[in-house]
Amino acid sequence: MTYFHSAILPVIVSPQQKAVISLDPEFITPQDGHEKQDCEVAAAKRWLHRHREFFDPFSVTMIGG
Template sequence: MLDPVPATRIFNSFEKVYQWLKLNGVLKKFLYLDGEILIALDGTEYFSSKKINCSHCNCRHHRNGTTTYFHGCVTPVMVSPNQKQVKNYEPEFIKKQDGHQK
């Protein structure tokens, strides 16, 4: 078992934090140029193994015949050149695509 708590159970927390920041005027500090919000995207793998895997794992097949199983996500973050802090949004999980081949 990789993680007993589904990530979707905590996604509501991201929205609650966003609403609190908006209500308290914190988000205004992130506005840049013509009042736009800048979002930086980063991709990451948060699990990788050559042995442990589950039905949701993505697979990377190597030329030497081995397979690496992994979970990854794209993490959006609100940024501003005027702020030292950032505000992260809920991640978008990279899912296996049926029938997808390179």
């Protein structure tokens, strides 16, 4: 049996809060023009690039990769 992630699911978390806020997912799929398979880190970078205008004023930490 093989297991793999098919999407990253970004969330906003805070140590002072019990709840988390779920954000739009980014699917892990081969991208046009790339020979290698897609991965979680590349998907996270795409997500951050697409949403950077909203997150520019904040300190963003990407955990993993």
